[in-house]
Amino acid sequence: MTRGMKLLPLCGLLALCLLLAGCHGTAGRQALSIPETFDETRPIELTFWAKNDTNRTQVDIYEKAIADFQALYPSVTVNMRLYTDYGRIYNDVITNIATGTTPNVCITYPDHIATYLTGSNVVAELDSLMADPNYGLGGSRLKFDGPDREEIVDQFLSECRLDGRTCALPFMRSTEACYVNKTLVEALGFELPETLTWDFVWEVSEAAAEKDADGVFRANGQKVMIPFIYKSTDNMMIQMLKQKGAGYSAPGGEILIFNDETRALLLDIAEHVKKGAFSTFKISSYPANFLNAGQCVFAVDSTAGATWMGSDAPLSDIPADQFVAFETAVYPVPQFDPEHPQMISQGPSMCIFNKEDPQEVLASWLFMQYLLTNDVQIAYAGTEGYVPVTVKAQNDPAYQDYLSRAGEDTGAHYDVKIKASRLLLEHTADTFVTPVFNGSTSLRDAAGQMIENVTKSIRRKQTVDDAYIDKLYADMISLYRLNMNGGQEVSGSARADLGPLPKTAVILLAALAAAWVLIGLYVLKQAAARKKHRKIT
Amino acid sequence: MKKIMTLVLAVVMALSLFACASADDVTVMTHDEYVAAEMDTEVTVETYVQAHQSWWNDQITVYAQSEDGAYFFYNMACSQEDAEKLVPGTKIRVTGFKSEWSGEVEIVDATFEIIEDAEPWIAEATDVTGLLGTEELIDHQNEFVAFKGATVESYKYSKGDETVDTEAAFAYGWDASGAEGTDADLYFSVNVNGETYTFTVEYYLCNETTEVYEAVRSLNVGDVIDLEGFLYWYNGVNPHITAVAPAAE
Structure with a gap:
């Protein structure tokens, strides 16, 4: 089992390399000129870098989509390279931009595209392609029934616009959900509210953290209980700040996260960690592993991880004999203001890389559009708690039928998965994304790392107070180079305070200073003695 | 005056040595002591590198073993230059926090130093x-x-x-x-x-x-x-x- 995403945090260094490559023109290409006709008389080979959630069914859907597309366009061959990690795709794209060997079509995150865009015309701008009457969205010469421009969910498409240009198309969308062991909540004497609030989650979690004299948790009768586990602490911090109306970043790249609201949130989280109420994926493991074993009450993870959640989860990493029977409720992430819920929008997007041959780019564009057809969208969305990115697919009778059959089985119609999809469908208007700029990936890493550090420090019996937060802010700015990224400024009260010197260093420095003072005194005394001697002689 | 200076400089030297010695004053645990240590406490062990995962982003994950037991150092802070020195058999002193992740007991947030003069040791399976x-x-x-x-x-x-x-x-x-x-x-x-x-x-x-x-x-x-x-x-x-x-x- 490969843990975490070890390739993701390379943004700063690689972005710098890319900027250099882009500035010197090695990666530069001419802007695309759309051919009037797609030439099907000569073979074209496309490379498609695809990401799956370690999910064989998703791989099968990609393979079928490629086969179906090739049947429509026999002159085009699509070679797929599979990834299970966005960070790895990002890393490989950066490497291949420098050598001019990018793929044609790539699944990616908008944050990453912002870095790709620092090269000259590396990524194909899609506005003119989308509007082309022949081959654009809903174009007259398409051999498949793709969506019109108006049939792509506006909210999702707008997430792919960078600096006023459409640089990607959404492929799937998800958000985060709080998967709740409803049975345990009720056993603890609580009733789940209509909207889950942070106060409620913390209150129940602290109740669930109580042990008896033998160290057994009263809530589940086991030796292990982590009442509240969060998978992506970067999302946790980003959503908390958004719900509070506090600063995170501005569209121009200004960094606002190091503010008093962040400080208050971190200090509050620290108090709950002290009571044993909270931990994270990085510290403890996958939320699903604890939830399914009856060792967790609130597990926050992506809706795209819904098939791992619950007593009857189709996918699991824990042995069958560790499963515990309970009822799973699926909620949006906890809120500060239940009347105005806010949650993150996430999920894969697709971009096209420019090539010398406009026909190759056009073929890429056709394939990318094909991935938005109802067959592909509905099939892929059904693999997890995703939703299709087109209203055309969302309104398709086949998709509506799928949604209506929640709970019919624990496979294709697994109820937790379909509830997770419904959650996003019902709350699409309540979703948001954070500004994308060159460096936004690093800021996201820092947002999560602050929660991780505070949580670890409390577990290690360290003091988390204002001085700790001051140092944490300074460490994050330095570690993620947040104040060194072209034009970005750090707002707030963060200072580069590295804390007091160690005692041993103070002793050493004092001793050296004393030695220099005494050497100085000795030299002065000798000089005075020589002067006196000269006078006498 | 010369005597006073000699005396003062001797004191300075002694203090400097004390400072250096204090910085190095850590208790190295045996494997049994490590096993007995509480989770989330700071631990220091001396052991021998057996293998490591690929270096990345100034971190390295190391499989290590001594004659009395084995360790797993997850994402230990390490420069690329130092990573090249972590060949099998190298003796290292590691300080970090004992932790558990899905049953794997490991040391996280660790730093290390290479013990230069030690004889290399490689475990038999x-x-x-x-x-x-x-x-x-x-x-x-x-x-x-x-x-x-x-x-x-x-x-x-x-x-x-x-x-x-x-x-x-x-x-x-x-x-x-x-x-x-x-x-x-x-x-x-x-x-x-x-x-x-x-x-x-x-x-x-x-x-x-x-x-x-x-x-x-x-x-x-x-x-x-x-x-x-x-x-x-x-x-x-x-x-x-x-x-x-x-x-x-």
Whole structure:
């Protein structure tokens, strides 16, 4: 089992390399000129870098989509390279931009595209392609029934616009959900509210953290209980700040996260960690592993991880004999203001890389559009708690039928998965994304790392107070180079305070200073003695 | 005056030595002391590098062992220059926090120094074939171990109530969702004493350039093999295999 995403945090260094490559023109290409006709008389080979959630069914859907597309366009061959990690795709794209060997079509995150865009015309701008009457969205010469421009969910498409240009198309969308062991909540004497609030989650979690004299948790009768586990602490911090109306970043790249609201949130989280109420994926493991074993009450993870959640989860990493029977409720992430819920929008997007041959780019564009057809969208969305990115697919009778059959089985119609999809469908208007700029990936890493550090420090019996937060802010700015990224400024009260010197260093420095003072005194005394001697002689 | 200066400088030197000595004043634990230490406490151990995963982003994950027990250092702070010095056998002193992740007891947020003058030491593989399926196996967690006479089965994985049989001797990724040419771990199943166990070739430890990666890709169902690797844990035993060979007669 490969843990975490070890390739993701390379943004700063690689972005710098890319900027250099882009500035010197090695990666530069001419802007695309759309051919009037797609030439099907000569073979074209496309490379498609695809990401799956370690999910064989998703791989099968990609393979079928490629086969179906090739049947429509026999002159085009699509070679797929599979990834299970966005960070790895990002890393490989950066490497291949420098050598001019990018793929044609790539699944990616908008944050990453912002870095790709620092090269000259590396990524194909899609506005003119989308509007082309022949081959654009809903174009007259398409051999498949793709969506019109108006049939792509506006909210999702707008997430792919960078600096006023459409640089990607959404492929799937998800958000985060709080998967709740409803049975345990009720056993603890609580009733789940209509909207889950942070106060409620913390209150129940602290109740669930109580042990008896033998160290057994009263809530589940086991030796292990982590009442509240969060998978992506970067999302946790980003959503908390958004719900509070506090600063995170501005569209121009200004960094606002190091503010008093962040400080208050971190200090509050620290108090709950002290009571044993909270931990994270990085510290403890996958939320699903604890939830399914009856060792967790609130597990926050992506809706795209819904098939791992619950007593009857189709996918699991824990042995069958560790499963515990309970009822799973699926909620949006906890809120500060239940009347105005806010949650993150996430999920894969697709971009096209420019090539010398406009026909190759056009073929890429056709394939990318094909991935938005109802067959592909509905099939892929059904693999997890995703939703299709087109209203055309969302309104398709086949998709509506799928949604209506929640709970019919624990496979294709697994109820937790379909509830997770419904959650996003019902709350699409309540979703948001954070500004994308060159460096936004690093800021996201820092947002999560602050929660991780505070949580670890409390577990290690360290003091988390204002001085700790001051140092944490300074460490994050330095570690993620947040104040060194072209034009970005750090707002707030963060200072580069590295804390007091160690005692041993103070002793050493004092001793050296004393030695220099005494050497100085000795030299002065000798000089005075020589002067006196000269006078006498 | 000269006498006073001599005296003062001697005191300065003594203080400097004291300062340096204090900075180095740490208690190195035995393996038993490490096992007895509470979770989330700071620990310092001296041990020998046996292998490591690929260096990345100023971090490295190390499999280490001493004569009294083994350790796993997850994402230890390490420069690329220092990573090149962590060859098998190198003695290191590691300070970090004892932690547990899905059953794997490890040291995290660690820093290390190389003990330059130490003789290198490399562990012999301990045969734990007979301990598979027993509670004693976890006593060897993280050690370099051997499994003898295992029979390769077709790789199967669970999907809900269904068991999917890949009908192949190995899979890229636990559910065959990976592919050749990516960073996919290899998963394969072996039968030992009538029970099936799943073993892994962890890509970041042994990638496609290694003999073991190629050896596993060449396995056939029914092959009888001997294996070596590190006794990693993920919700149960999940050895990271480093060598596969036809079973010795």
